[in-house]
Amino acid sequence: MTDTNPHGPCAAPPPRTMSRDARRRQIIESTILTIAERGYARTTLTAVAKAAGLSHGLLLFHFETKEKLLSETLDSLSDEYRSNWQAALAAAGPAPEDGIAALVRADFLPAICNQARLAAWCAFWGESQSRPIYQTRCGPNDALYNRTLEAICARMNADHGYGHDPVRIGRMIRVMIEGIWLDLMVAEKPYDVDEALATVWTGLAAVYPRHFAPHGPRAPA
Amino acid sequence: MTDTNPHGPCAAPPPRTMSRDARRRQIIESTILTIAERGYARTTLTAVAKAAGLSHGLLLFHFETKEKLLSETLDSLSDEYRSNWQAALAAAGPAPEDGIAALVRADFLPAICNQARLAAWCAFWGESQSRPIYQTRCGPNDALYNRTLEAICARMNADHGYGHDPVRIGRMIRVMIEGIWLDLMVAEKPYDVDEALATVWTGLAAVYPRHFAPHGPRAPA
Amino acid sequence: MTDTNPHGPCAAPPPRTMSRDARRRQIIESTILTIAERGYARTTLTAVAKAAGLSHGLLLFHFETKEKLLSETLDSLSDEYRSNWQAALAAAGPAPEDGIAALVRADFLPAICNQARLAAWCAFWGESQSRPIYQTRCGPNDALYNRTLEAICARMNADHGYGHDPVRIGRMIRVMIEGIWLDLMVAEKPYDVDEALATVWTGLAAVYPRHFAPHGPRAPA
Amino acid sequence: MTDTNPHGPCAAPPPRTMSRDARRRQIIESTILTIAERGYARTTLTAVAKAAGLSHGLLLFHFETKEKLLSETLDSLSDEYRSNWQAALAAAGPAPEDGIAALVRADFLPAICNQARLAAWCAFWGESQSRPIYQTRCGPNDALYNRTLEAICARMNADHGYGHDPVRIGRMIRVMIEGIWLDLMVAEKPYDVDEALATVWTGLAAVYPRHFAPHGPRAPA
């Protein structure tokens, strides 16, 4: 093996010309990494270009403006997140408790819950107040998630005789997860994913005691 | 009143000048407002100065660098937050459930939970990854809060016979609140404080059913 | 006639391949239009390419550099102008007053005196100071025009007994026309060609009263 | 003389801080020089700053944007021109022929008719098509000049029995001058001011033979 490529032994050097879509995906990935590394405010085109091993001119050739690049990056994050939970839900069992467990686990998969993604989300949240891009881009996806989770909570009541308000329980589950994400970003020594999950299971065990225990979903009787 | 002004006693300061501390507080308040309005990335000294009705030169006279201004602003937010929950706790009844209720309610008081403060917190979280100031400035306060809350949760077990892991329950309470804060920041049409509190009570009613109900703390038997 | 093709009712859409010269002429024409529309400073290769419906790469394939494209555009304008007055002169009667009238009228023909051409000339004049291309390209043509006009003015003296300095009268005629061109470019509500011509006839009537009247050349006695 | 100060042997170096107005005038003067030297398209803030011996930041501190700097430069040129001919007219004798002579001479005074000013005018004309600033800025001044000149030409008819259309004669005078300006800008070896004036006198001698001769205004009888 004579590969001296600094990108690692298995990574091919990025070809000089790429298909339009591949290039765009590569640039968006570098944008996420740069936001994670330097923060939103210090994410410059030059920094992204350097991370991607490209010239800054090429970034603007593909995205026209920095703002559009950031918007499309947020789009990409949002779509990736939606695809992830939708896939998890599709693969889950038919019972509502299966759906809840699947959604919770999906949010802590390494593809979603990693330093770079969390930092990028956090950065966009931090700017969301002053710029409306977050709402425009993520609003519909967020609303879909909420409706889906609330519907499952409603089925927990219908199928298993619980009596919780589905909107509030759904929201409680979601804010627990988001709060933990924030912990993982902000805390000095963040706990690991198992501990994160255990915290959610603890909450779920309290509201759905016949279907969840502090260590995770109960096996069906 | 002991005058600590290093430039000597000011019996009748002209309206044009202010005490050192008052000026600093005024500038920090304008910084919070500016971050809330324009976001972290677009918070410039000129913008803060304009919001304060001062020249930008004066800001640097008082804070030396922009970085120090932002650090002290974060300090101020963090101290304000700590004072708020400590005061609430001090005013609460002796029972652990009183403490929990007081801490929860404290986090949604208008002095703490308003657009400007939330936006500023969110902005600092969003940039926290790239700058270690958050850890230095807020880490101790955060740790104190966690210890305090965990101790109260431990007393809930000891005094009332619950069997929850205090660390996880404490964390669950905290992340619920933080997640709701995020909701209030990021959601397109955020719900009101009553709904936010109701969500927390719902969670607390699940873990401490004899002391909390979905509509709030239960009256002592 | 419902043809809305901007190239005119009879022009076929530009074929994908064209003869070398036809392509070059097409590109030069688009350059003139672009200069007229956007001004010299904002005339970019991309804009010219877009106006021509071609890729910018092709422009450089044909002209190598932007500078050469602009130089050849100026050449083209200059040659077109010379051809126009030479043709008019060749078609005019033998008397010197016929020549003067022909030259004057030639300068206000629609093929020469239209928005796009005037704007392009004006743009080149505006930049001429900094770039010696104007002299190189248009100097000889301009000198030829001056010599020709002065010779005709000299014949007005010789043939008809006027006593004007041919250089100054020739120059006066020329600067009147150029000044009017400038008016047509710069004035908010420019007058029409008839009014422009009337102004020149008025000047000519003053210097050659037996051969010109304010409304135009006098018919030969 | 060993003074190598580019500002000239007698000019003190510009003081580090200047009154607001003096600084602005200095910068506008440097802008005119830069436009004259490099042309409109290549007039950059850096070049103007260098010509003024200042940092480019200071230019924007005083003028906010490049566009505003150029607009104010045009304003300045236009006002300077108007002041010049108005002063000349005010100093002229009461007869209309005095006014015409004064206006003509004013346009060729060194303060107005020098390389830098002519080049700057020419540059603005060259770009005027694409930017409406010329109309807004110079339109009123131009209209005032035209009205004034036409009124004088009307008085030539009334006082001295000439029968020329005042609008066309006024325009003829003006376009002669502008055409000569263009000559002085564009020609390879431009003639001098005396020759320029002689050309105008020649034209005026033709239309007002009792009051002008090819060498200048006639002395009053």
Add this chain to the structure above:
DNA sequence: GATGAATGAGCCTTCATTCAT
């Protein structure tokens, strides 16, 4: 011939910081 991805020099602009008043 023709296209368009890719580069990089240079532009305008922002902004933290310095400093004279």
Add this chain to the structure above:
DNA sequence: GATGAATGAAGGCTCATTCAT
């Protein structure tokens, strides 16, 4: 204390040019 002129580094962006296809 307070102001605002002045500086210069760095950012986003434009665009002529190169080059692989």
